[in-house]
Amino acid sequence: MSSKKSREIDKIADTIRDLATPDIKPKALIDAVRELHPDASKKDIARAAFLRAILSAEFKPEDTQALHDIASETRNEDSD
Template identity: 45%
Template sequence: MASIEELANTLRGVAASGMKPKALLAAVREKHPEATKKEVVRAAFYALAEGQSGDHADLHSFALTERAVDDDEPVKSVKLRKKKKDRKSASEGHATH
């Protein structure tokens, strides 16, 4: 398995202006066929955060557009529920007033 540093170096080497995310992922997988999409996206963020000189607009775009996308499972939104107040303690609080 390739390290995040190796994937980041590959990303920097293959990224070209105007490159589509699928093409970028395919180019990385040519050199690292075992790399998952999630690992490549993390490596893209790592390459950006590492701050080496150069234009990383394509890596930035790739990392942001692909970060929440998973081929195996769609992202689901979760609705949070409000906590229910304890009715017994609430009724006791009103009785003392």
């Protein structure tokens, strides 16, 4: 992954951190992320969500499951 792509994934991950709450539905979060990152692919959002889940696990374990669900759902949509 290029450093430019990596920086974009980091930005998307930060957006996910800011928008994600334990009760948010994956589709709602994906739509909100896309409003701020219109060029982001579902794959980019899934990568960013997995990154955020990994980074959050240590500090905000209650958010980790919601982020994992979002990343998984986005990834599964890509395979459809």
